[in-house]
Amino acid sequence: MSAExxxxxxxxxxxxxxxxxxSVLKIIIQSSFSIRLPVAKSSKxxxxxxxxxxxxxxxxxxxxxxxxxxxxxxxxxxxxxxxxLKPSYYVMLDPFLWEIENKMNIATFKNLEEKTDWKLHFLIxxxxxxxxxxxxxxxxxxxx
Numbered sequence: 001m002s003a004e005x006x007x008x009x010x011x012x013x014x015x016x017x018x019x020x021x022x023s024v025l026k027i028i029i030q031s032s033f034s035i036r037l038p039v040a041k042s043s044k045x046x047x048x049x050x051x052x053x054x055x056x057x058x059x060x061x062x063x064x065x066x067x068x069x070x071x072x073x074x075x076x077x078x079x080x081x082x083x084x085l086k087p088s089y090y091v092m093l094d095p096f097l098w099e100i101e102n103k104m105n106i107a108t109f110k111n112l113e114e115k116t117d118w119k120l121h122f123l124i125x126x127x128x129x130x131x132x133x134x135x136x137x138x139x140x141x142x143x144x
Contacts, residue, residue: 077111
């Protein structure tokens with residue numbers, strides 16, 4: 001093996017090690033170890049998304065939805081199933097939902113504000129906890 005290959009290999013190893021260490025540090029800094037997740041009501045969960053397969057599943061297996069924790073995503077609040085199923089968790093990870101003001105997003109947050117009459121745990125990125133959309137929603141409806 002030539003000295004040049006050895007040097008390049010060692011330099012690559014050092015660069016990757018530094019990048020990995022910085023990534024781990026970034027994760028540690030951005031993590032909130034004090035946040036406690038709510039206790040699940042069952043050992044299984046169902047992720048609810050918009051679509052025809054959900055309607056079919058509700059018709060064929062309605063009991064499965066009452067026996068398990070329900071997690072909904074994105075714009076699920078605009079569906080009739082949102083108020084019927086009353087999911088325990090709502091996941092919003094797409095910045096499009098709170099950064100873009102369009103009819104669907106406005107309707108989603110309006111329904112969350114007006115129709116959520118049960119405890120709903122929001123799972124959102126830490127960076128947007130203080131975003132006006134979420135602050136206003138929490139002020140207007142204490143269930144979320």
